[in-house]
Amino acid sequence: MKIPWLVASTTALACFNAQAAGFMFGISHNFGGDTGVTFKILSTDRRNRPVVAAGVSFFPGEGRRIGLDVGVGYNFRQTTVTIGRDLVMERFQVAWGIASRRCPPAQAAPPASPPGFEDSGFFDSSF
Helix, strand or coil: CHHHHHHHHHHHHHCCCCCCCEEEEEEEEECCCEEEEEEEEECCCCCCEEEEEEEEEEECCCCCEEEEEEEEEEECCCEEEEEEEECCCCEEEEEEEEECCCCCCCCCCCCCCCCCCHHHCCCCCCC
């Protein structure tokens, strides 16, 4: 049963566009009592957009376990929240964290206009 989930999560990671992918670092909680630290790859780094996420979580409690998860979420202005399934521990998970954000595009400066005929120095005002 774990093999199809592992294949699905690997496929999800491979389908992300590297130029538009975002990253999240935060806290995860598996329903059932485990709370840990998580690192996720997000399908986009744009603000105020839904995302698909895949990641790894470290639970420092008893046994120091590591989980792999896939899920969906939403990129807010500065944070991301995801809901998904931990495939190793076979539990549902909610996560919240700080995510990378795409900076808004810089405003392009207007093109410099060529100097006019009067400004070219052809006419000299000393005459």
